[in-house]
Amino acid sequence: MAFELKEFLGRFRKNSFKNLLKSEQSVLGVDIGSSSIKIVQLRKEKERAILETYGEVATGPYGGMEIGQPVKLNAEKTAEAIRDVLKEAGAKATVARVAIPLNSSFVKVIQLPVSAEGDLENVITIEARRHVPVPISEVSLDWWVMPKTEKEKEENNKTMEVILVAIHNDVINTYKDIIAKSGLVAAAYEMEPFGMIRAAIGRGSSxxxxxxxxxxxxxxxxxxxxxxxxxxxxxxxxxxxxxxxxxxxxxxxxxxxxxxxxxxxxxxxxxxxxxxxxxxxxxxxxxxxxxxxxxxxxxxxxxxxxxxxxxxxxxxxxxxxxxxxxxxxxxxxADPFSKTEHPVFLSTVLKEIGLSFSVASGLALGEL
Ligand SMILES: Nc1ncnc2c1ncn2[C@@H]1O[C@H](COP(=O)(O)OP(=O)(O)OP(=O)(O)O)[C@@H](O)[C@H]1O
Ligand SMILES: [Mg+2]
CATH class of the missing domain: 3.30.420.40 (ATPase, nucleotide binding domain)
Structure with a gap:
């Protein structure tokens, strides 16, 4: 489930970006956590996702705190930490998908009439005013129509459910600034939970x-x-x-x-x-x-x-x-590296440390 912010990325992604990304190019998932920054670099080879490298750096020391302590770093310091961890991990990819924290986003499942489907962009922009607690001009909106099972369609063909995501433009601008200062190109920004879900679970039915x-x-x-x-x-x-x-x-x-x-x-x-x-x-x-x-x-x-x-x-x-x-x-x-291929000798280590890489791994997977 790719969940990009259409307003500022959709165009970019559709027009030029996908062409730049060659089929076997490597991509990064970047998760800026409160206590550490995690990166995962994957490459697509045929239909497989190959784990090329991964790395983690504690953010504390960049803010005058101890390793492990959560800190809020400014864009310069965050970018410095990202550059350091990329170097340390030998990650050469520049195309990244970046996590936006859940608490910086507004998410809600809303009900819309099925008839809105033809004009979803307008309907959502109007509907969002009722749900999003800040002026719509200050946020970027994204949405995703929830798929229905055949049974659900039979039971109800009048309304549909849509996941609505709003992220404040200030937040997006901060992240854009960090990514630019890190020397990376953001292919997409994605809310944290979507990354963790992609890495952590299969297409289970339950x-x-x-x-x-x-x-x-x-x-x-x-x-x-x-x-x-x-x-x-x-x-x-x-x-x-x-x-x-x-x-x-x-x-x-x-x-x-x-x-x-x-x-x-x-x-x-x-x-x-x-x-x-x-x-x-x-x-x-x-x-x-x-x-x-x-x-x-x-x-x-x-x-x-x-x-x-x-x-x-x-x-x-x-x-x-x-x-x-x-x-x-x-x-x-969860076993966040279960969907990637890696050398056998890494399996034990990845099982031990993998959990903290869920978001980064899921983001990179989403970009392949
Ligand atoms: N072996 C372990 N046993 C217990 N706790 C552990 C272990 N390894 C790491 N942790 C804990 O995991 C936490 C860090 O997890 P993680 O890297 O997912 O956080 P983060 O992404 O930086 O934070 P947040 O998501 O809140 O912004 C630390 O508080 C650390 O103490
Ligand atoms: Mg985290």
Whole structure:
């Protein structure tokens, strides 16, 4: 599901860009996370996606903070970090698809009469005024008509559902500036969840939820047949666990991070104290996620059958059984490099670190 911002990219993409991109040219996925920037470079060879290189750089030190600490960098510093990680990874591609954070975007599924299909651009621009909380002149709009099954068509041929995405022009301009300063060409900008979904799941038929457990926030998407219906932004992430451990135990962040990774979610008596520190944050995140699931279930009258974790926070030991207990449904970890081909010796490493590359990997896949 390619989901570009038509207004500023559609034209570019349709007219000249695709011709520039030779069939075997390499592409980059760029994910500017709060604690680190992730890049993945893929090449298309026949119908396969070959992983050429990948890299990650901690953003903290570029903002005078520690490795692992989330920071908000300006465009210059962000571009410097991107150039560094490209160099470090030996990534030579210049064409990139870039993630726009979920909390910088407005997403909603809206209902429109089927008769609007012929004049969708105008209808959406008018409809968007009712839904988007800022003036339409200040945002770029994109949309996607949700596919219907034959049964759904029989049951209802009057209305259709459309995913509406609005991103503030200031946000887009900031990203354009970063990409230009990084020496890259953006083929498309795409909202974070679309990247993570593409990498994390197959074209399954069931209704599932993908949870990206990041450093400073947790992003959730609920999908049907691989198409996103709902998204939810939770303003706490895995670094909040580290910070809480550091504060309550009076240790530095690096040590707290080590403890978090070593112990994970444990029910051993000797880890009781550590769990007590992390519990309120975990409860908050899981409670928010659960509320979102319940909401979905009552709105669409069907239940979510599985949760898939992505993001570096998903590497927390014991998160799968913990999730099963909290959600009482099947829980698994994503395998974001499962759709790419890579040398066998990398398989183990990619399984260990892959989770944090979900967004970047999905973006690059989308560009092939
Ligand atoms: N082995 C591990 N065990 C537990 N947590 C881990 C492990 N590896 C990484 N993490 C955590 O994952 C988080 C980073 O994940 P990720 O790279 O997905 O975040 P981000 O994209 O920078 O943040 P955000 O999405 O919130 O902007 C860190 O808080 C880190 O502590
Ligand atoms: Mg992230």
């Amino acid at each position: 209704t599932i939820a993908v949870i990206d457990f990041g450093a400073s926030s947790t992003k959730m998407a609920i999908l049907d047949y691989g198409v996103m219906r709902e998204s939810h932004f939770i303003n706490k992430g895995s670094h909040d666990l580290t910070r809480a451990l550091s504060q309550s135990m009076g240790i530095d962040l690096a040590r707290a991070e080590e403890i978090k990774r070593e112990v994970g979610l444990s029910d051993l008596p000797e880890h009781k104290e550590i769990m007590e520190v992390m519990q309120p944050i975990l409860s908050y995140i899981f409670h928010e996620a659960n509320a979102s699931l319940k909401n979905f279930q009552s709105k669409y009258k069907r239940s979510v059958s599985k949760i898939v974790f992505t993001g570096g926070g998903g590497l927390l030991k014991g998160i799968v059984p913990f999730g099963v207990k909290e959600f009482t449904i099947e829980v698994e970890l």
